[in-house]
Amino acid sequence: MRAVAEAVLGLLPRDVAYGDVRVVRKTHELVLAERSGPGELAHEESIGLGLRVVVGGQWGFSATHRLDDAGIADAVERAVVQARSAAGRGEIPLGEPVTTQDRWETPLEVDPFGVPVSTKLDLLAAVVAEAESAGPLLTRVEASMDFFRDDKIFANTEGALIEQVITESGAGLLVLAGDGNDVQRRSFPNSIPRNIRGQRGEFATAGYEHIAKLGLVENAARVADEAVQLLTAKPCPAEMTTMIATGVQLAMVLHESSGHPMEADRALGWEASLAGGTYATPERRGSFRWGSPICNVYADATIPGALGSFGYDDEGVRAQRVQLVRDGIFLGYMAGRESGGQLDVPSTGSARAESWQRVPLVRMTNLCMEPGDSSLEEMIADTKGGVLLDVNRGFSVDDQRMSFRFTTEIGWEIKNGKRGAPLKNCSYSSITPEFWASCDALGNEDEFSVYGVPSCNKGEPLQVAHVGHGTVPARFRNVQVGTR
Amino acid sequence: MTIERAAVEAALDRLGRGARLDVSAERVGLLRFAESRVVFQHDEERLRVRARVTRDGRTASGMLETLEPAFVGALADRLEDGLASLPKRDLAPATAQLGGVASRPVASEATLRAGAPDRYRAFEEIRAGLGDGFALGGSIRHDIAERVVSDSDGLYRNEVLTKATLQAIADRDGRTASVRRVHRDSAAIRVDDVASVLREELRELPIAESVSGPFRAVLRPQAALTLIATYGYWSLGAAGFDERRTAVAGKLDERVAGQLVTLVDDGNDPDGLPSGFDPEGTPKQRVPLLERGVVAGVVSNVAWSHVTGGVSTGHGVPDGWRFGGDPAPSHLLLGAGDASEEQLVEACGDGLVISRLDYLRVLHPKETLVTGTTRDATYRIENGRIVAWYPRVRLTFRIDEVLAAIVGVGAERERGDIVFMESVVVPPLLVEAGPLTL
Numbered sequence: 001m002r003a004v005a006e007a008v009l010g011l012l013p014r015d016v017a018y019g020d021v022r023v024v025r026k027t028h029e030l031v032l033a034e035r036s037g038p039g040e041l042a043h044e045e046s047i048g049l050g051l052r053v054v055v056g057g058q059w060g061f062s063a064t065h066r067l068d069d070a071g072i073a074d075a076v077e078r079a080v081v082q083a084r085s086a087a088g089r090g091e092i093p094l095g096e097p098v099t100t101q102d103r104w105e106t107p108l109e110v111d112p113f114g115v116p117v118s119t120k121l122d123l124l125a126a127v128v129a130e131a132e133s134a135g136p137l138l139t140r141v142e143a144s145m146d147f148f149r150d151d152k153i154f155a156n157t158e159g160a161l162i163e164q165v166i167t168e169s170g171a172g173l174l175v176l177a178g179d180g181n182d183v184q185r186r187s188f189p190n191s192i193p194r195n196i197r198g199q200r201g202e203f204a205t206a207g208y209e210h211i212a213k214l215g216l217v218e219n220a221a222r223v224a225d226e227a228v229q230l231l232t233a234k235p236c237p238a239e240m241t242t243m244i245a246t247g248v249q250l251a252m253v254l255h256e257s258s259g260h261p262m263e264a265d266r267a268l269g270w271e272a273s274l275a276g277g278t279y280a281t282p283e284r285r286g287s288f289r290w291g292s293p294i295c296n297v298y299a300d301a302t303i304p305g306a307l308g309s310f311g312y313d314d315e316g317v318r319a320q321r322v323q324l325v326r327d328g329i330f331l332g333y334m335a336g337r338e339s340g341g342q343l344d345v346p347s348t349g350s351a352r353a354e355s356w357q358r359v360p361l362v363r364m365t366n367l368c369m370e371p372g373d374s375s376l377e378e379m380i381a382d383t384k385g386g387v388l389l390d391v392n393r394g395f396s397v398d399d400q401r402m403s404f405r406f407t408t409e410i411g412w413e414i415k416n417g418k419r420g421a422p423l424k425n426c427s428y429s430s431i432t433p434e435f436w437a438s439c440d441a442l443g444n445e446d447e448f449s450v451y452g453v454p455s456c457n458k459g460e461p462l463q464v465a466h467v468g469h470g471t472v473p474a475r476f477r478n479v480q481v482g483t484r
Numbered sequence: 485m486t487i488e489r490a491a492v493e494a495a496l497d498r499l500g501r502g503a504r505l506d507v508s509a510e511r512v513g514l515l516r517f518a519e520s521r522v523v524f525q526h527d528e529e530r531l532r533v534r535a536r537v538t539r540d541g542r543t544a545s546g547m548l549e550t551l552e553p554a555f556v557g558a559l560a561d562r563l564e565d566g567l568a569s570l571p572k573r574d575l576a577p578a579t580a581q582l583g584g585v586a587s588r589p590v591a592s593e594a595t596l597r598a599g600a601p602d603r604y605r606a607f608e609e610i611r612a613g614l615g616d617g618f619a620l621g622g623s624i625r626h627d628i629a630e631r632v633v634s635d636s637d638g639l640y641r642n643e644v645l646t647k648a649t650l651q652a653i654a655d656r657d658g659r660t661a662s663v664r665r666v667h668r669d670s671a672a673i674r675v676d677d678v679a680s681v682l683r684e685e686l687r688e689l690p691i692a693e694s695v696s697g698p699f700r701a702v703l704r705p706q707a708a709l710t711l712i713a714t715y716g717y718w719s720l721g722a723a724g725f726d727e728r729r730t731a732v733a734g735k736l737d738e739r740v741a742g743q744l745v746t747l748v749d750d751g752n753d754p755d756g757l758p759s760g761f762d763p764e765g766t767p768k769q770r771v772p773l774l775e776r777g778v779v780a781g782v783v784s785n786v787a788w789s790h791v792t793g794g795v796s797t798g799h800g801v802p803d804g805w806r807f808g809g810d811p812a813p814s815h816l817l818l819g820a821g822d823a824s825e826e827q828l829v830e831a832c833g834d835g836l837v838i839s840r841l842d843y844l845r846v847l848h849p850k851e852t853l854v855t856g857t858t859r860d861a862t863y864r865i866e867n868g869r870i871v872a873w874y875p876r877v878r879l880t881f882r883i884d885e886v887l888a889a890i891v892g893v894g895a896e897r898e899r900g901d902i903v904f905m906e907s908v909v910v911p912p913l914l915v916e917a918g919p920l921t922l
Contacts, residue, residue: 041566043559044547044804048530060600063528065549082525082600086515117569125571139727176729183729183850199806270518273621273653273662276842276859357528396845396878398857403878405855407847425848429878460623461512461526462903464806484853484880 001025002163004067005155008051011076012157015084018054018094020156022314023047023067024356027149031117033124035132035141041117048356053079056087063357093341097158100318104311105165107304108207112147112169115208120145124171127216131175134224137231139183140176141224144200145169145211146454148466150355160316168307168466169210170452172201173220177227184230184424186409188223189214190248190451191392203307203452203466210305226410229422236411236426238482242386243428244379244475247443249408251451251469252392254367257432258290258297259467260458261401262324262332263350263362264339274460276399279432280330282343288330291436294372297325299334301349301365306468307452308365310352315360317349324367328436336362354463361459366450368470372442376473379441381417387481388412388419389426405429425483435476443472487531487632489640491551496636498553499537499560504635506534506763506802507551511628515603518621520611525600534763534803537563542570545803586641586760586767587752591628592669595646598626606675610652613679618686622652622662626670633765643760648673649901653860654682659873661685661861662840664706666901668757685839685861692864692872698917700835702828702865705898708818708910710841710856712747713902715883716813718849720749720773721799722784722791723810731852731884732779741777741887746819748772749783751798756815756899756907766798768815777887785811807904817909821893828892828914830868835917837863837870841879852883877922885919 001023008021030042048065049072060083062075127143148168155161174192177184189202204210245253261278265271280288290297301319303309310319315337323331335343336351339362351360380388389408397404411426412419430438450470457464487509496503514526535556536545544566546559603624611620627647634640648670653662661682665673703711724730732740751759751768761767764786771792772780784792785800788811799811829837836858844856857878864872892914899909 039542039570041544041563041570042546042804043544043562043566045555045559046547046549048549058522059524061524061526063526063530065530078527078600082527085599085601086522086525086604117566121569121571139729176727178728180728180734268519269619269621270523272518272619272655273516273623273651357530359524359526394845394847396843396855396857398876398878399842399859403857403876405847405878405880427847460516460625461514461528462806484847484855 001153004049004072005153007072008049008076009155009157011073012053013080015055016053016080016157018157019052020154020315021049021051022152022154022353022356023049024150024152026355027113029113029147030144031120031124032142032144033121033128035128035138046355049075050353050356050358051075051079052359053083054092055080055083057090057092058083058086059092061359092338094337095341095346098156098316099159100312100316101161102311103163106167106205108167110208112167112208113149127173127220130217130220131173131224133221134228137177137179137228138175138224139178140174142174143216145171146200154312154314154316156316162312162316164311166205166310167207168203169206169208170201170203170454171211171214171216173216173223174200175224175227177231179231182231184227185393186223186227187391188219191409199455203454204305205307205309206305226422230410230424233422233424235483236387236423236481240478240480242383242475242477243479243481244383244386244388244414244473246390246473247447247449247471248451249389249392250369250471250474251453252395253406254297254369254469254471255364255453256395256397257401257404257435258324259364259367262334264333264335264343265362267333268339268342275458279400279402284330285332286329289328289437290325290330290433291328292439293328294442295325295328295436295439296370297368298323298370299348299350299365299367303366303450303468303470306366306450307454307466308468313349313351313360314353315347315351317347317351320349322348334362334364336360352465354465358461358463361463363458363465364456364467366468366470369442369472371445371448371472373444374441375443375447379473379475380414380419383414383475384416386414387423387426388414389428402432404432426481427483428479428481430479435479438476438478439474440477441475443474447472487630492632492634494553495551495556496634498556499535499563501636502537502539504536505633507632508532509630512625513598513600513603514623514625515600515607516623517607520620522604522607527600535559535563536803537567539567540572542567542572547804584767587758588643588760589645589668589758591644592646592671594669594671595626595648596628598648598670606650609675610678614654614682617656619655620652625649633761633763635765639765641761641765645759647757650675650678652678652682654686656686659686664900666757666899690872692874694875696922698921700832700917701915701920702825702832702835702837703913703915704825704837704839705910705912706900707838707841708913709900709908710844710902711883711886712816712818712910713905713908714844714846714854715852715887716816717904718846719852720782720813721811722782722788725782726788726791729850731850732782735779738779739777740779740884741774742890743776744821744890744893745774745777745887747774748817749799749813749815750817751815753815753817755897755909756817757901759906762798762800763802764796764800766796766800768798771797783811783813812904814906816905818911820895820897820911822895823892825894825912828894828912829865829870831892832865832914833868835865836874837865854883855880879920881919886915889916889919890914891916
């Protein structure tokens with residue numbers, strides 16, 4: 001792989017002002033057990049190169065799976081022809097040169113690709129068996145594990161040469177219950193939106209040891225039982241009330257209402273024709289009140305084991321922590337080299353590509369809410385009336401990331417400081433700064449957890465990023481909740 | 485790039501009994517622009533080799549980017565080990581009929597030849613046509629895919645699919661309008677009128693006051709497309725139908741939409757983006773889904789063919805598809821009416837024109853309850869005329885209620901696509917007041 005990268009750079013013509021190449025071997029293993037079906041095993045491998053060049057102030061990008069001499073030469077020509085065809089724009093500001101030479105590898109205890117498939121299947125079968133105890137109203141039970149490994153080389157014309165091996169492990173349980181009139185879903189430990197390969201469950205940059213920590217067997221019966229209970233549960237009442245979100249639920253709100261809007265490429269309008277723009281415009285840095293004074297948000301790619309952690313991003317910039325919101329005020333962005341250059345700030349090491357065939361985009365790393373000094377139990381005890389909402393089921397957010405609506409898999413009524421009966425079809429909606437301004441309590445450090453979300457979609461062609469979200473339970477006053 | 489038949493057959497031999505290959509040699513050329521300048525270009529070639537081996541009710545699958553024997557052999561050994569690990573199942577093998585002749589779409593020479601300079605010229609033409617005062621964003625894209633589906637029982641199907649896509653969004657003073665065009669043949673996509681269409685959409689109009697309550701609406705084709713595609717994906721597949729998870733489950737031959745709604749899935753219809761067969765090699769069937777508002781059928785793949793009379797309708801999805809594994813509609817066509825869009829606006833009287841529905845997401849699949857926002861060129865209609873811009877609004881509604889409230893259908897259909905569906909062809913729709921509420 002290193003030889004391929006060096007060969008590519010050696011072929012760049014003299015008018016290339018900047019070039020970088022990534023050679024990536026991506027491996028994915030899926031093991032799935034289900035209640036009544038045949039189960040599934042999948043092994044996927046992909047290897048190729050992605051080359052970016054700047055000629056005459058324009059980017060060109062080409063990607064190929066052909067790593068022989070002809071394929072490499074062809075890729076170089078295609079990237080250069082693209083850039084030349086639109087050249088003449090001036091310079092692309094890339095900030096400080098990246099010259100790092102290093103190697104980085106995900107720390108792990110047990111290589112997940114070395115664990116026998118039969119061991120994995122046995123565990124998943126036990127999870128399914130536990131879930132089945134919930135009875136005949138279950139219509140689907142799936143337990144799955146996914147493991148990813150990215151073995152990649154990054155090299156550029158500034159002298160950088162970085163080798164990384166990133167390993168990710170994840171697993172989850174999905175249960176559907178139905179009675180002919182209604183269908184309810186519960187998933188564990190994290191939301192499983194659909195039966196999408198590689199996106200089911202809770203993920204981390206870790207080895208097989210991560211799977212054992214998830215408690216799948218221990219929680220399967222409870223989760224399945226909740227799915228059945230929801231069929232006869234009360235619908236969430238439509239009212240303005242106090243809402244408490246669990247940490248895993250808060251993760252997705254943070255993702256959509258803080259993470260995407262604070263990506264520098266959105267602020268520059270580069271995503272306007274796709275997902276849209278942002279309320280977090282450059283002139284609002286340092287002055288826009290995003291949330292209440294207890295809200296502090298940062299992105300940190302250095303958290304050990306978190307899904308959005310790595311050594312270097314796909315432009316060779318070292319992983320780092322960047323503060324986005326302090327004391328409720330919006331401060332700045334996650335940025336790559338060019339987007340940072342356009343905004344006159346350094347890259348925050350946030351440019352990542354799904355694989356070799358995609359260009360690096362500004363992506364969240366581990367987006368985190370700093371803990372407060374309350375706790376879930378204290379919040380509930382201190383709430384006269386309201387709802388507690390858990391595990392995301394769906395969401396929609398407008399193209400400026402202001403108006404949003406989320407739904408959750410399950411909720412509970414809160415009455416006189418106590419958690420009450422379960423509620424189904426819960427939704428809540430708000431406007432981003434109003435919502436976060438209404439946050440009056442955050443869970444403490446003991447409740448802080450980083451959730452791995454392997455399903456962040458962005459860009460054209462579409463890319464899926466694996467990101468982490470560090471959150472605590474949180475309470476919000478006067479939020480519109482209901483079922484629609 | 486071409487896929488060598490001998491290499492496919494050698495790979496099937498190595499994978500052994502029960503093997504199927506879905507091979508796709510793909511080329512993507514893309515130019516993206518924002519703020520009236522090029523922000524990046526993209527030229528990608530790849531070979532996706534999806535292998536699936538099914539024996540004794542057990543299935544293992546894999547994916548490679550090569551057909552080289554050494555790599556295929558390593559994968560075959562791995563799948564063999566995997567099959568041995570899976571519990572044996574006494575499942576009757578799916579016996580969907582795979583025969584029949586698949587239609588063969590004609591690859592467009594213009595799309596096959598299109599390159600980066602062509603894309604840049606098209607962008608320049610639109611930018612120049614718009615002139616100053618507009619921020620232009622969007623993309624111009626060319627896709628080529630040579631597909632082969634083959635199995636160890638002798639099935640071999642192949643086709644070359646081309647696709648050209650143009651999307652342009654113009655922003656003037658915070659108001660936006662968009663154009664999206666898609667065709668198998670890039671020569672059939674007009675570029676010369678895009679700027680004038682956008683300018684007309686962004687014409688000077690006052691901004692309407694927000695109102696509340698139910699309203700009538702004219703859904704232009706791009707908005708109707710999102711609505712119909714979302715409904716089709718969530719409601720009209722055999723798996724959800726059989727598991728009673730969807731809105732139409734148990735309602736075959738029952739009315740679920742208005743009389744004016746006739747919906748089919750037809751991968752052979754040239755009004756869409758035709759393709760001949762699905763990733764299982766089944767020829768695309770024409771499937772009536774809603775006939776004058778009555779449920780007429782659902783789409784299936786081999787595994788769910790028992791729902792559709794034991795015959796797959798050719799709506800399997802690729803292994804590892806990011807939108808799930810269940811069969812799903814691929815080429816929806818909504819029947820046209822006889823009204824022009826202007827006549828629909830006139831018939832609307834008071835209401836809104838909605839050009840796009842953005843981020844439309846399902847809140848409750850069985851109820852077809854969705855939420856999303858309007859985007860680009862939303863107008864206020866008064867007395868049958870467009871009189872003002874209307875601010876972006878969030879709408880939460882049931883799609884089945886909207887389909888039941890369609891009182892007018894346009895004559896001119898527009899071809900579109902969406903990330904989870906190959907093509908959708910729809911006319912503008914007039915929706916009676918009720919299901920949509922501000």
